[in-house]
Amino acid sequence: MKHYDVIVFGTGSAMNIVSELINRGANLRFAVIENNMVGGICLTRGCIPSKLLLEVARNIRRIREAEKFGIKVSLQHADFTYTMERVWRRIYRESKEIEHSLKRHPLIDLYQTDGVFVGDYTVDVGGREIEGEKILLSTGSKPAIPKVPGIDSVDFYTNDNFFRDLRELPKRTVVVGTGYVGLELGFFLAMMGSQVTVLGRRPRILPGEEPEVSELLQRDLSRYMDIRTSHEVVEFRKNGERKIVVAENKVTGDNVEFEADAILIASGRASYSDVTRPEKTGVKTDEKGWIVVDEYLRTTKEDIWAFGDATGKLMYKHKANYESVIVYYNAFLGEEVKADYHAVPHAVFTEPEVASVGMREEEAREKYDILVGYATYDETAKGEAMMVSDYFVKVILDKDTRRILGAHIVGPEASILIQEIVNLMYTDDQTAEPIYRGMHIHPALSEVVERAFFHLHEPEEWHRHEH
Numbered sequence: 001m002k003h004y005d006v007i008v009f010g011t012g013s014a015m016n017i018v019s020e021l022i023n024r025g026a027n028l029r030f031a032v033i034e035n036n037m038v039g040g041i042c043l044t045r046g047c048i049p050s051k052l053l054l055e056v057a058r059n060i061r062r063i064r065e066a067e068k069f070g071i072k073v074s075l076q077h078a079d080f081t082y083t084m085e086r087v088w089r090r091i092y093r094e095s096k097e098i099e100h101s102l103k104r105h106p107l108i109d110l111y112q113t114d115g116v117f118v119g120d121y122t123v124d125v126g127g128r129e130i131e132g133e134k135i136l137l138s139t140g141s142k143p144a145i146p147k148v149p150g151i152d153s154v155d156f157y158t159n160d161n162f163f164r165d166l167r168e169l170p171k172r173t174v175v176v177g178t179g180y181v182g183l184e185l186g187f188f189l190a191m192m193g194s195q196v197t198v199l200g201r202r203p204r205i206l207p208g209e210e211p212e213v214s215e216l217l218q219r220d221l222s223r224y225m226d227i228r229t230s231h232e233v234v235e236f237r238k239n240g241e242r243k244i245v246v247a248e249n250k251v252t253g254d255n256v257e258f259e260a261d262a263i264l265i266a267s268g269r270a271s272y273s274d275v276t277r278p279e280k281t282g283v284k285t286d287e288k289g290w291i292v293v294d295e296y297l298r299t300t301k302e303d304i305w306a307f308g309d310a311t312g313k314l315m316y317k318h319k320a321n322y323e324s325v326i327v328y329y330n331a332f333l334g335e336e337v338k339a340d341y342h343a344v345p346h347a348v349f350t351e352p353e354v355a356s357v358g359m360r361e362e363e364a365r366e367k368y369d370i371l372v373g374y375a376t377y378d379e380t381a382k383g384e385a386m387m388v389s390d391y392f393v394k395v396i397l398d399k400d401t402r403r404i405l406g407a408h409i410v411g412p413e414a415s416i417l418i419q420e421i422v423n424l425m426y427t428d429d430q431t432a433e434p435i436y437r438g439m440h441i442h443p444a445l446s447e448v449v450e451r452a453f454f455h456l457h458e459p460e461e462w463h464r465h466e467h
Contacts, residue, residue, distance in 0.1 A: 035113060037095045234247060234255065373393075
């Protein structure tokens, strides 16, 4: 049996730790296990390829809406096959570069297969057993496939095969799921010319966002695709070459049929624990298979650590990168650093964008006496120049301490505008004092953030102002 100092599951954010240890001269032997493309979910089948596609979609949308600026232009053709192949070539090339660098390194053995625990600190890799002193579980997650009758009778895409396999634009696409994956890829397909229907069982899209954010985004995206909330998929079937998706309208109780040339399943994420079997080495998982960790990212087994999607919480690449730093300090430098999740931002890269950090208003009102700040894009000169209306910035503050509890933005460049607020939430007092004392460039779009902090209201007053 081959022995290693460190066994690493996954080639995403865990590579931050491996790289840092090697760069600092640690004479450790690493076994790196990867059962998919090297590079992790974000690079190979997640945020990077999707954002490359969404940049195309955003440009198409701007061309279509240029007439409101007095620009007469028509879109002749959007080359779907070229776009998909261009993105895949880039992703494939970067993945191979990482793979080759791992294979060449004298301290690393790369195992491109499933890693399955068979005993304490012992892992089966393709029929061979290896053991490690420390183990890092950064396995990522996989698409959750709904247990719906007929699902096995139809071909469908998930984020795992969408970028690799889809080369012809489907005339009609049914997207199952109204989270960020379904909305982003649905928006891309709609901009390229597919007739897109999005089905979600919840009453609104992006149910984790503020209701007014979801409502405004749904209003805008409905210009390009048919969004059916409160529709739960109950059956898949084939009729010749046609795929049929049957959904129950949860309001009326009626079943509705949708024909599709392509089906995209984007209804959530699932754990890899059914493959890796961490319980075999004494690592506890919850009822859904997500690995249980403490605030230091330690599992229930000494010298085994887990982070990123593997824990089932806040599945964002930037959060996994942050956690990799925590694990590096705690597992290899002997420190005890607690992970802090009070201000984990996220964004949805549709057009318009959505970005959020911290608490929602309802959550904050349960714990604090709050103030709500609100400003619309068209209150700024830049917003007026962009001819955007209704889009807004909303901030939530503790009334007593003025500590920032949360912020929510819907509109152009929301993912950029939110960062100023995120940074404030990581200062010692977590207030907006630097905004009140500082300057914002005029006429820049960032003034909408400034205005939100200057327009603070009691919750009841703000809701009257909203309407």
